[in-house]
Amino acid sequence: MKSKEGFGKVLGRLEREILEVLWARQEATGKAIFAEIKSTREIALTTVLTVLERLWKKGLVKKVKGDSVYVFRPAYTKEGFAREVSGTVLKGIFEISKSGACASFIDTLADTDPVELDRLTVLIENKKKELERKR
Amino acid sequence: MKSKEGFGKVLGRLEREILEVLWARQEATGKAIFAEIKSTREIALTTVLTVLERLWKKGLVKKVKGDSVYVFRPAYTKEGFAREVSGTVLKGIFEISKSGACASFIDTLADTDPVELDRLTVLIENKKKELERKR
DNA sequence: ATAATATTCGACAAACTGTAGAATGTCAAG
DNA sequence: CTTGACATTCTACAGTTTGTCGAATATTAT
Incomplete structure (x- = not known):
């Protein structure tokens, strides 16, 4: 069975990267996250900000006004998130077999x-x- | 945690419906699959055919010329499919937690x-x- | 060869993700 | 209160995936 991207892809690449940074740091500003990802590959600040915004809309990160800058936090722990997601996915797969x-x-x-x-x-x-x- | 569609969605709705029909019948013509789904909701023959074609391209169904008409078969058993998919998905989730x-x-x-x-x-x-x- | 049937093509819409420049908002220093 | 610097949001486009079909083409049977 091939399927280039794998089935049940849970998050996009950048979304995932961002969450990983947040899980590692507990909290971070958009700029800090941007800096960390930027150290790996070329990317624009606004790109990170946009995706952070989307993650916030999905309820996966929290956004709080800190000292004149928004600070983001993961809305779930890694464990909690994996739990939720695998629960959902497994329920679907159990339906099949x-x-x-x-x-x-x-x-x-x-x-x-x-x-x-x-x-x-x-x-x-x-x-x-x-x-x-x-x- | 909300997320309307659930994460790790494995297949689209119609793709899934079609596979379920095939798993139940072992094999079927596009028309037969169409008829079965049509009995549930409004849908065009070509819609079913198109998705069958895509499933074939993904390697999830086989297509064989039968008596003047193509006959489709699932490429994997339900069990095998669930196994493959959950393997992929779980590997991804294990990486998280x-x-x-x-x-x-x-x-x-x-x-x-x-x-x-x-x-x-x-x-x-x-x-x-x-x-x-x-x- | 014609009519009926089957199959493939080409298109479009709606989500979702990545991408980022432009526009706008905020706040402190002058 | 005006001006910059920095922060945040808006708007937009591209690429992918899935659902949806009509139109065009191919195949078969009469």
């Missing part, structure tokens, strides 16, 4: 970081207990 | 179908054994 998605999940995890398998076992146990308590 | 994605995976699964938790435990055990064998 739960078993396929499960298999792939384990494969991908094992591929990426086998140690996580143990942690996952624990998560499952906890979840089971949690479900039982509710019952 | 493995723990977040794992947590969400368990949550979503427990939400959708708690019984699967046990099956997942088995999958993990098998995967661990497989990894050990390789070592």
Whole structure:
């Protein structure tokens, strides 16, 4: 299966770069973010500002007036964001095939970081207990 | 977190509908697919044909000349497709946050179908054994 | 060869993302 | 209060993706 860009692309390249900067710094001005990205590749300040604005409209970053300049912050932690997004995506994929998605999940995890398998076992146990308590 | 359309949208609405028809039928002519979708909502034959063509270009369906008419087939099983796609998506999300994605995976699964938790435990055990064998 | 059918082409609209210059707003120093 | 310097927003365009079809072309059957 090819598909150049990959399916379920979650964010655009620049959007992603910006969020990564914000997650690393907790908060930053548009200019600071611009500077950091600029150190990597050619880009205009307004480009960064525009995308920040879009991220704000999407509710992914917060914008607060600081000392005469707006300061941006991520609206979600990396973990929270990954959680939300994968929740959405997985729900969609489960609709297509739960078993396929499960298999792939384990494969991908094992591929990426086998140690996580143990942690996952624990998560499952906890979840089971949690479900039982509710019952 | 809002985001009207959900992140990681895997396929467009019509693309998805068409694939679902194909997965259900194994194979079908464009016309047959058109008829099925038409029974649900107003749509033109060429619209369906065009999207079938695009799915073919993406490598998601096969197109074979049958008895004077092209017959389409899914290029992947539902399971295989879900597997591929979730592999891609998850790899991307893991890059953002493995723990977040794992947590969400368990949550979503427990939400959708708690019984699967046990099956997942088995999958993990098998995967661990497989990894050990390789070592 | 004609009429009926099937298939492909070309187009347009609406989102989404990247890109950035132009216009406008703000605020402090003179 | 006017002028700069800097900050922010506006407007615009290009490229991609998906949905949508009519028109043109090709194929088949009569």
